Amino acid sequence: ILNVEQSPQSLHVQEGDSTNFTCSFPSSNFYALHWYRWETAKSPEALFVMTLNGDEKKKGRISATLNTKEGYSYLYIKGSQPEDSATYLCASCRNQGGKLIFGQGTELSVKP
Amino acid sequence: EPEVTQTPSHQVTQMGQEVILRCVPISNHLYFYWYRQILGQKVEFLVSFYNNEISEKSEIFDDQFSVERPDGSNFTLKIRSTKLEDSAMYFCASSGLTGQGRSEAFFGQGTRLTVV
Numbered sequence: 267i268l269n270v271e272q273s274p275q276s277l278h279v280q281e282g283d284s285t286n287f288t289c290s291f292p293s294s295n296f297y298a299l300h301w302y303r304w305e306t307a308k309s310p311e312a313l314f315v316m317t318l319n320g321d322e323k324k325k326g327r328i329s330a331t332l333n334t335k336e337g338y339s340y341l342y343i344k345g346s347q348p349e350d351s352a353t354y355l356c357a358s359c360r361n362q363g364g365k366l367i368f369g370q371g372t373e374l375s376v377k378p
Numbered sequence: 379e380p381e382v383t384q385t386p387s388h389q390v391t392q393m394g395q396e397v398i399l400r401c402v403p404i405s406n407h408l409y410f411y412w413y414r415q416i417l418g419q420k421v422e423f424l425v426s427f428y429n430n431e432i433s434e435k436s437e438i439f440d441d442q443f444s445v446e447r448p449d450g451s452n453f454t455l456k457i458r459s460t461k462l463e464d465s466a467m468y469f470c471a472s473s474g475l476t477g478q479g480r481s482e483a484f485f486g487q488g489t490r491l492t493v494v
Contacts, residue, residue: 300482309382309469310421312482355421365411365434366483368421 270358272369279346279376286342287372289356293337300366301330301341302355310355313341346376380404384470384486391460391493399455399489401470409473410453411483412445414438414466421469427453460493467491 271290279285291299298317302310314323319334327344343350353373357366383402391397403410412424425435425445432445442458453472457464467490471483 302482302485309485309487310483312484315482365423365426365436366413367423368413370420 270356270367270369272354272356272372274372275370276373277375279374281346281348281376281378283346283376284342284344285346285374286340287354287374289339289341289369291337291339291356291358291367291369292360293334295360296334296337296358297361298359299332299334299339300357300359301339302357304353304355304371306352313354341372343374346374348376348378350374351376380484382470382472382484382486384468384489386489387487388490389492391491393462393493394459397457397460397491399457399468399470399491401453401455401486402451403453403470403472404474404484405451407472407474407484409433409483410445410447411471411473412455413469413471413485415469416463416466424455424468457491460491462493465491465493 273288298315300315301313303313304310314330316332321332323330329342332339353371355368355371357368359366385400389397410427413421415421423436425439426433427445444456446454467488469488470486473483474481
């Protein structure tokens, strides 16, 4: 994998549903994987920075896992709420101070 | 809470004109970035800046673009002669250092550049 890819591109769920999306990234020369949440008309907000293979991080109902050997990360949202509606971006970083390469994002829409 | 601030929020310019987009990163951060998002497309990396020099730049960041940190607080992106395809949302970001290395990037609210 040469690029950062996210799937699905968009997701529509009902309030209360749990959901997950995928980020695939180059596994060579890996340094860190970032997840951001981007609400319309706001700037991207950091959710997690993950560096170690097998890392699991959690913030409220949102959690993420990391597999650096195969180059993927999952983001999980438990019991989705309408306020979770946003675009979720992942970004891969190959070295300290280096650029973040973003995926195209997963647009989540949660209907009440 | 510290934040990255960008000005102006919206800039309309004539094709061929120079524009300067301004950013004030978080004060103790060491790494600074410009990204842009053309409507409907991915967020794209433009340039990263560390220790008063460009550390990395993308193919988009050609001779028409330049960055400066003139006074230790502002971080500017200059586009020398704007083209229609430069119309995009431009985001400034900064990051610092934690015990594990570099922290997450904190983004400004963006400057919407419209070239007419």
